[in-house]
Amino acid sequence: xxxxxxxxxxxxxMVAELWAHDPDPSPGGQxxxxxxxxxxxxxxxxxxxxxxxxxxxxxxxxxxxxKFLCKDLWVAVFQKQMDxxxxxxxxxxxxxxxxxxxxxxxxxxxxxxxxxxxxxAFTCGLLRGALSxxxxxxxxxxxVAALPAxxxxxxxxxx
Amino acid sequence: xxxxxxxxxxxxxMVAELWAHDPDPSPGGQxxxxxxxxxxxxxxxxxxxxxxxxxxxxxxxxxxxxKFLCKDLWVAVFQKQMDxxxxxxxxxxxxxxxxxxxxxxxxxxxxxxxxxxxxxAFTCGLLRGALSxxxxxxxxxxxVAALPAxxxxxxxxxx
Numbered sequence: 001x002x003x004x005x006x007x008x009x010x011x012x013x014m015v016a017e018l019w020a021h022d023p024d025p026s027p028g029g030q031x032x033x034x035x036x037x038x039x040x041x042x043x044x045x046x047x048x049x050x051x052x053x054x055x056x057x058x059x060x061x062x063x064x065x066x067k068f069l070c071k072d073l074w075v076a077v078f079q080k081q082m083d084x085x086x087x088x089x090x091x092x093x094x095x096x097x098x099x100x101x102x103x104x105x106x107x108x109x110x111x112x113x114x115x116x117x118x119x120x121a122f123t124c125g126l127l128r129g130a131l132s133x134x135x136x137x138x139x140x141x142x143x144v145a146a147l148p149a150x151x152x153x154x155x156x157x158x159x
Numbered sequence: 160x161x162x163x164x165x166x167x168x169x170x171x172x173m174v175a176e177l178w179a180h181d182p183d184p185s186p187g188g189q190x191x192x193x194x195x196x197x198x199x200x201x202x203x204x205x206x207x208x209x210x211x212x213x214x215x216x217x218x219x220x221x222x223x224x225x226k227f228l229c230k231d232l233w234v235a236v237f238q239k240q241m242d243x244x245x246x247x248x249x250x251x252x253x254x255x256x257x258x259x260x261x262x263x264x265x266x267x268x269x270x271x272x273x274x275x276x277x278x279x280a281f282t283c284g285l286l287r288g289a290l291s292x293x294x295x296x297x298x299x300x301x302x303v304a305a306l307p308a309x310x311x312x313x314x315x316x317x318x
Contacts, residue, residue, distance in 0.1 A: 003235040007165050009206045013199040014173060040172040047168045076162035 004079050011102060014040070015118050034117060038125035045129020048076065052133075062156060065134050066093050073130055091156035095127075096149065103148035116144045120152075127152060163238050170261060173199070174277050193280045200281035204288020207235065211292075221315060224293050225252050232289055250315035254286075255308070262307035275303045279311075286311060 018033045052072070070082035074097075083098045102119045106112040120142035128140045137157040144150045177192045211231070229241035233256075242257045261278045265271040279301035287299045296316040303309045 003207065003210075005207065005210060006203070006236060007169065009203045010166065010169055010173075010199070013202055014169075017195060017199060036176060040169070040176060043172055044165070044168040048162065048164065051162075051164060077165060 007077065008101060011119075011122060012105075014122070019118065034121040037118070037121035038128075041122035041125020041127075042129035042132070043125075044122075045126035045131075046133050047129075048073065048126070049130040049133025062091075062136065063087065065131070065136060066095070066154065069127060069130055070095055073126075077126065091158065093154040093156075095152040095154065097152075098149045100148050100150045103144070103150060106147060113144060113147060116147065116150070117142075120144070120150060124152065127154060166236065167260060170278075170281060171264075173281070178277065193276060196277070196280035197284035197287075200284025200286075201288035201291070202284075203281075204285040204290075205292045206288075207232065207285070208289040208292025221250075221295065222246065224290070224295060225254070225313065228286060228289055229254055232285075236285065250317065252313040252315075254311040254313065256311075257308045259307050259309045262303070262309060265306060272303060272306060275306065275309070276301075279303070279309060283311065286313060 015037065018036060066085060066087070070085050074080060074082050078097075078101045080097075080099075080101070082095050084096045086094045086096075100120075100123075102123065103116060106115065106119070124140040124142050128138055131138045131140075131154070137159065139155045139157060140152060142150055142152050174196070177195060211227075225244060225246070229244050233239060233241050237256075237260045239256075239258075239260070241254050243255045245253045245255075259279075259282075261282065262275060265274065265278070283299040283301050287297055290297045290299075290313070296318065298314045298316060299311060301309055301311050
């Protein structure tokens with residue numbers, strides 16, 4: 001087990017690095033950095049997904065898999081469980097973290113709200129990657145209403 | 160405590176990302192990516208250094224600080240201790256890890272030897288950053304003779 005702060009520090013540096021060297025500071029350039037981060041998250045999520053205990057692969061219900069991510073994946077990465085999970089029972093899930101660790105440091109002022117997306121892209125990818133390893137294709141987006149709380153919306157893509 | 164693999168996966172993605180988007184594949188461009196990685200390692204090392212228990216700040220001897228890095232820092236980041244520490248007692252230290260975790264995956268073939276520097280730059284920075292927080296200015300380089308063993312050479316800069 002590694003020092004939990006290591007991931008957080010490294011994530012911060014990664015975000016800073018992608019924005020510092022972004023050749024294109026326009027909204028289009030920003031979008032590219034977000035998609036790079038999301039892609040890195042996806043591959044890390046896939047790799048973490050492959051390390052899951054084998055019995056989890058026997059999950060039959062979509063909801064069981066989502067519960068597993070809210071509990072086991074979140075603890076492995078953030079040392080806490082997701083605070084709530086809601087679903088419309090039609091393939092859309094809303095995962096809420098009331099104190100998302102990667103936002104906690106910037107939570108002192110709401111003026112940072114517009115900076116939030118860059119601290120969420122990696123984790124959206126992480127969820128999408130872990131789901132992909134578990135055989136579920138999805139779209140994952142995140143939104144913040146009041147720092148440091150945030151919601152991840154998972155929409156399952158039926159094949 | 161976070162899943163130890165998380166840091167390793169993220170490090171791999173970071174290296175891949177820096178090389179994939181490197182605008183300049185010449186030796187000069189490579190050098191820039193290495194220095195970006197080293198800088199990220201430095202800042203993560205500084206931040207980890209600030210989390211060290213206070214009593215460590217009372218270290219008097221340089222050698223004690225180096226021993227501390229070989230033991231506590233290495234365990235926090237790599238879940239193992241450094242295998243050996245040697246010094247010429249004139250400000251140069253050689254830290255050897257016989258199975259450096261970030262090289263283990265590529266250790267199956269010596270043909271990857273030339274790829275090794277990109278997997279060492281972050282950790283050189285990490286050592287330099289942690290030393291900096293402990294009040295020691297240094298130069299840190301790494302070399303590999305036989306994968307996955309590697310040596311970090313720390314040269315203390317006297318002010």
